[in-house]
Amino acid sequence: MGTGIERARMIATEDGHRVTPAELFFDLVFVYAITQVTALMAADPTALRMLGGLVVLALLWWCWCCFAWLGNVVRADSGVLPVVLVTVMAVVLVVSLAVPEVYADADGGLPVPLVFVLGYTAVRLLHLVSYWVSSPNDGELRATLRRTALVSVLPPCVLLLVGCGLSGYPQVLLWLGAVAIDYLGIYVTGGSGWRVTSPAHFAERHGLIVIIALGESIVAMGVAVEGFHLSTPMLAAAAAGLLVAAGLWRLYFGQVSEVAEHRLAARDGDARTRLARDVYTFLHLPLVAGVVIAALGMKKVLQQVADTEHYDLSEPLHGIVAWALPGGVGVFLLGAAAILLRAGGRRSMVLLVGGPACLAAGGLVELVPALLALALLALAVLVMVVLHGRSVPPGRADEPTTMTTAVEGAA
Known part of the structure; x- marks a missing residue:
């Protein structure tokens, strides 16, 4: 017994x-x-x-x-x-x-x-x-x-x-x-x-769920073209969608997750718990939600490109899915910006400008062909990843700033 x-x-x-x-x-x-x-x-x-x-x-x-x-x-x-x-x-x-x-x-x-x-x-x-x-x-x-x-x-x-x-x-x-x-x-x-006993475990768990969400966006594109014949525009749309997912992956794991994990490890007791609650439980939800919303837009793009009987290649996205394609990316970018601010006390102007710009881009998406809209979004995401990376000096992404001290005092 x-x-x-x-x-x-x-x-x-x-x-x-x-x-x-x-x-x-x-x-x-x-x-x-x-x-x-x-x-x-x-x-x-x-x-x-x-x-x-x-x-x-x-x-x-x-x-x-x-x-x-x-x-x-x-x-x-x-x-x-x-x-x-x-x-x-x-x-x-x-x-x-x-x-x-x-x-x-x-x-x-x-x-x-x-x-x-x-x-x-x-x-x-x-x-x-x-x-x-x-x-x-x-x-x-x-x-x-x-x-x-x-x-x-x-x-x-x-x-x-x-x-x-x-x-x-x-x-x-x-x-x-x-x-x-x-x-x-x-x-x-x-x-x-x-x-929060192990900051490394906590950060790794949430990194994995971000990967799951990004993987789901790829699955959504695959599901969208089931039953259609393979075509060059379909391959181009799939490649553009993958680049969007890759850009968001790089942004999070290359420039956001380390900052959050290091700041979490630097705290202890209730201060660590509050930071974990804010940065991971609350602010990682917009990351996942943003990917899911963008996946809806990418899925619709692949459907239109593949279904040549009902859609022409010049057909743009319409309605809520036109907003979802760039808007989901915008939600992700703003979530990442909030994580950096709460965890490291650092404002990322690239993310703070890029996020609202993507949210407002739905009207433009309705004016251009769906495939072109997805390609332009992929290009914009990759540009923001490069610009954001250049704005952070190597080896200093996790160093505390004056803003960090203020945030720690407030927490």
């Missing part, structure tokens, strides 16, 4: 802890989940569906973040936690299957919105219970878990349940309110009690 209990015990991590294969396996289900969000928006590309898709993405993001935090304090490959992770994967898979019909429940079968909400609630409860079991002697953490359950879990889940009986704008807006309460609740409950 004693041996069984010992094997089931959760094992605390140490400062040098890195990402485990169990966590990589856990992330696989979120590859599918993010793909489903893009499909949800692509099925009905309107402003309402775009907002609804981002609400669903925010809920899925919270599910992922919960266990990124947990895996930083207890090993994901030891004790009972692998069983918990597989259980969560099963629930998230069910939630992901429900995503395409979460706002348009078809007749027959299970009530899709209810299945989605019950699955989401189950993940949040499993996270709280796992954290509770992981630290039996940590009174401060358990007090924080109780506050989190009452402020940041229970009220949003009630609103989500109520929204299951609605449709259209009322459902989306009520669910958006649930997301807002959930996220604001983290500030109400405070940063004490939570721990």
Whole structure:
């Protein structure tokens, strides 16, 4: 009996802890989940569906973040936690299957919105219970878990349940309110009690989810051309889309992630927790959301280029997808700029100018052929990567500045 209990015990991590294969396996289900969000928006590309898709993405993001935090304090490959992770994967898979019909429940079968909400609630409860079991002697953490359950879990889940009986704008807006309460609740409950044992692990986990999002954008382009004959314009569009993804990858991993990780490692205690919450839990969401939004635009470009029976090569993008193509990149750039400001106290004028410029470029996209718009976006992203790299002296991206000191004092 004693041996069984010992094997089931959760094992605390140490400062040098890195990402485990169990966590990589856990992330696989979120590859599918993010793909489903893009499909949800692509099925009905309107402003309402775009907002609804981002609400669903925010809920899925919270599910992922919960266990990124947990895996930083207890090993994901030891004790009972692998069983918990597989259980969560099963629930998230069910939630992901429900995503395409979460706002348009078809007749027959299970009530899709209810299945989605019950699955989401189950993940949040499993996270709280796992954290509770992981630290039996940590009174401060358990007090924080109780506050989190009452402020940041229970009220949003009630609103989500109520929204299951609605449709259209009322459902989306009520669910958006649930997301807002959930996220604001983290500030109400405070940063004490939570721990970031290994900054390297925490940064690596979030870097991996950025890669997953970028990979999903490539998958979206591939899905868009299924059933069409291969053509030169299709290859050109795919290459341009890949360059956009590569530029965002280079920007994040070459010029943003190191700054965040170094600043996180330089802090300890509650200051480290607050920085991790702001930079990773909150400000990495715009990065993922930006890639998903841009993927919608790239998917539509590939569809138009491939479907020569219904579209001419001179056809531009229209409506919300015309905004999504450059707008998603703009959201990503502004998220990266916010991370640099919060983590290192440094303003990047390239990102601060490029982000709004991309957000405002939707009107121009509607005036030029879709393939040309994607090619110009790829060129713009690569130029911004080069300019931003030149604005940071080598070896000094993580050095504190006067702004850093002010931010640290405020935090």
